[in-house]
Amino acid sequence: MSGSCFGFAPVSDLSFEYLRDGDGDALEIGERDGGVDDAGGALVNEWTPIPERRSWARLYEDAGTFRLWIEGSGSFHIDPRIPRVVLPVGLESTVKREERLWGIPALLCFLGRSDHPLHAAAVEVDGETILLAAPGYAGKTTLAAGFAAAGHRVLSEDVSCLRFSSRPMLVPGPAMLRVRRDIASRLEIPGASEVAAGDDRTHYSLDRASRGDCTPVPVRAFVLLRNTEHGIRLERVSPVDSLRELWPLSFRLPTLHDRERCFQGVTALADAVPVWNLYRPLRLDLLGEVVEKIAADV
Amino acid sequence: MIDNDLSLRKNPNTAFRTLAAGEGGVLLHLESGEYYGLNDIGCMIWALIDGERTVTDVVDAIRSEVEDPPTALTDDVNRFIADMRQRDLLLA
Numbered sequence: 001m002s003g004s005c006f007g008f009a010p011v012s013d014l015s016f017e018y019l020r021d022g023d024g025d026a027l028e029i030g031e032r033d034g035g036v037d038d039a040g041g042a043l044v045n046e047w048t049p050i051p052e053r054r055s056w057a058r059l060y061e062d063a064g065t066f067r068l069w070i071e072g073s074g075s076f077h078i079d080p081r082i083p084r085v086v087l088p089v090g091l092e093s094t095v096k097r098e099e100r101l102w103g104i105p106a107l108l109c110f111l112g113r114s115d116h117p118l119h120a121a122a123v124e125v126d127g128e129t130i131l132l133a134a135p136g137y138a139g140k141t142t143l144a145a146g147f148a149a150a151g152h153r154v155l156s157e158d159v160s161c162l163r164f165s166s167r168p169m170l171v172p173g174p175a176m177l178r179v180r181r182d183i184a185s186r187l188e189i190p191g192a193s194e195v196a197a198g199d200d201r202t203h204y205s206l207d208r209a210s211r212g213d214c215t216p217v218p219v220r221a222f223v224l225l226r227n228t229e230h231g232i233r234l235e236r237v238s239p240v241d242s243l244r245e246l247w248p249l250s251f252r253l254p255t256l257h258d259r260e261r262c263f264q265g266v267t268a269l270a271d272a273v274p275v276w277n278l279y280r281p282l283r284l285d286l287l288g289e290v291v292e293k294i295a296a297d298v
Numbered sequence: 299m300i301d302n303d304l305s306l307r308k309n310p311n312t313a314f315r316t317l318a319a320g321e322g323g324v325l326l327h328l329e330s331g332e333y334y335g336l337n338d339i340g341c342m343i344w345a346l347i348d349g350e351r352t353v354t355d356v357v358d359a360i361r362s363e364v365e366d367p368p369t370a371l372t373d374d375v376n377r378f379i380a381d382m383r384q385r386d387l388l389l390a
Contacts, residue, residue: 019359239317240335247333256328260313263326263333267315 004214004253005102006110006161007171016098017195017205018174022213025077028084029101032077035040041067044253059104061253068174069105073104078105080112095196097204102174107251115171116162116265117251120222122155122170123147125295128157128220129170131273139225139282145179146287148189152295154206156215162219164268169216175206186284219273221298222246228279234297235277242275243267274298300383302353307389308344316341323335327387334385339364343378347388353379 003009003019008027010016028227041060049056049071056071066078073096074088085105091097107117120133134140141157148154156173163169177192184194184202191207224237224245237245243266252262276298280290309327310329316323323341326333336344339360346356357375361367368374 070313239321240324243333243335247331259326259328259331263313263324263328264315267317267324271315271317271321 005174007214018176020211020213030086031089076105078108080109083109110161117158119249120160122160124153129217131222132165135223142183146291150291168219171216172214175211177204222275223278226279237275239270242270307349325388
């Protein structure tokens, strides 16, 4: 298996749909019975269910290793020090298995590599990354799909991997998009293949020819999506005010050390990258116009 | 009331970062998760607090570094320190 995601190259007998080109750090990926050794560890995070958006999940930590339990999927065992992810057998499909893998398990592995996880989509415009986040949950993936429809590369759909060097960089994630079905039926994404449609989303594997590799892409701007009934407009957010938005979007473990790590990452991002509020009506007929405005003005 | 001769100590469970010129800085209380924006003078005060300097030392240091310092500088520094203490960012 060749290819990469978040800068990791899977070492595994399993098959993958969403990898990009190129190589990366070795990431061992295996499978085992999710019922085995499914106890122990301290609860460090819990995600309560939101209908049609996310499942109930719990994260346990034990001496630097993690166990992620997801309702209906079972337990994932993650050791970021190797790094290695062991998936539960019996997930409903290989695509679903891979989508789970590139969520919290991969996030914990790149966190162990000192990269910064952010709940945001990322698209590429003129060789730079524009991050898209929806604090109110509305429209992040649809807007990323709008960028894909306009011919831009989607770098991440839900979890973004940031790396801080001389300037913030984005390490591309899985080449996938999970678009709301009512949107998918009205939006043409060139080269994308439908690989699943088991829930309220249509799951796309992005065009293989234009996925590119996981070479980090410099971050140009961060856009926070806001709803309004009146027109499309962009407003700059001050670095201090942007922290209020970036902090809850950044994953962190409940330790003083990791809070500090997260704080340094968030402030580095807010300091180096302009943050914008984008106000726009949630209307599909305006999606192309919104994409053009962001690409041109941020 | 703050004793002007008392050494000022930071709560070790805080993180601080200065932002770009003119943007001040940000201070995070690591236990509560609360963060606070500081202006440039606030950043200067925070940097001067080293466990040994007193309020008087901090005021003197700022007065020597800032062009045309405000006449109410001592009161301003006292208010800032009282606020930081109330937020558990400085230890009493």
